Amino acid sequence: MMAVTARACANIALVKYWGKRPGPDNLPATGSLSLTLAALVTETTVAFDPTLATDAFDLDGEPADATRVTPFLDLVRARAQIATPARVTTRNDFPTASGLASSASGFAALALAATRAAGVTLDDRELSRLARRGSGSAARSIFGGFVRMHAGDRDADAYATPITSAMIDSVRMVIAIVGGGAPKTHGSRDAMEHVTQTSPLYPSWLDTVPRDLATAEAALAANNLRALGELAEANALAMHATAIAARPAIIYWQPATIALLAAVRTLRGNGRAAYATIDAGPHVKVLTTAGDADHVARALAGVEGVTATTISGPGEGAKVIA
Ligand code: PMV
DSSP, rough: OEEEEEEEEEEEEEEEOOOOOTTOOOOOSSOOOEEEEEEEEEEEEEEETTSSSSSEEEEEEOOOOOOOOOHHHHHHHHHHHHOOOOOEEEEEETTTTTOOOHHHHHHHHHHHHHHHTTTOOOOOOOOOOOHHHGGGGGGGGGGSSSSEEEEOGGGGOOOOOOOOOOGGGGEEEEEEEEEEEEOOOOOOOHHHHHHHHHHTTTTHHHHHHHHHHHHHHHHHHHTTTHHHHHHHHHHHHHHHHHHTSSSSSOOOOOHHHHHHHHHHHHHHHHHHHHOOOOOOSOOEEEEEETHHHHHHHHHTTTTTTTTEEEEEEEEEOOOEEO
């Protein structure tokens, strides 16, 4: 059967997805809002191959564990009414599984490549719902630029949609890698579950997110980067507060993470646009402008423990490339 290659960019949430509703459909507890990034790209090739006994999965040139890939391919096979195993080859141009959102670009690219290889063409909304089953944040990587994930009341309503904002032309994100992108200790899936069940701060997180989403959307509509950035930084710190308060605690930060937060405040004090966000890992991503991005990247590169910095502009939605 035909091999299809799709490309998707990772996204970084400005209002985080952090917690699921119960049930098998991987439904988020709340909505979220993100920026898709051109610098973090996954390319995935899928071919359904009747000569295979089971799915074969290669990640960055090495055979890899298909534990999360096979159940996802089963969803695609069910839609296509086939039972054929697949060969999946994925390449990330950034450190995998280290809090750099490789599951978002990974499942977005896989959703697109696998459906097309199986002969199924889904519209973007259906593709977003499907990608969500692999990873909640992947639903957002179907789209480029600023993206809103809708929690919905049920499976059919939990998908992402793009947000138009004049800010798209000037926004940049500087990614500061801490500790060389070492694998993280708590995958976001297990961490969310643990936080939901044990953190005394989780109920107030659920109260906070709808307000934060409204503030972020208003900031985008008004092309107000400062309002968006201040909100994004506060939202990320609230998410980490829920994790730190879990029992036992989940602490993603390393000393360099805290030093980066201080450097970002200093940059702001010096009149630069710089607003931090942090996911399930030690790295810090800084929202800034095209005009300030080089200065911000240089300042962050000088923080002890930072091993690399990348400046990214907004990325495109998932697409078939071969
Ligand atoms: O999509 P998942 O299950 O990898 O979860 C993503 C969780 C965060 O990156 C911490 C937040 C987000 O909205 O991307």
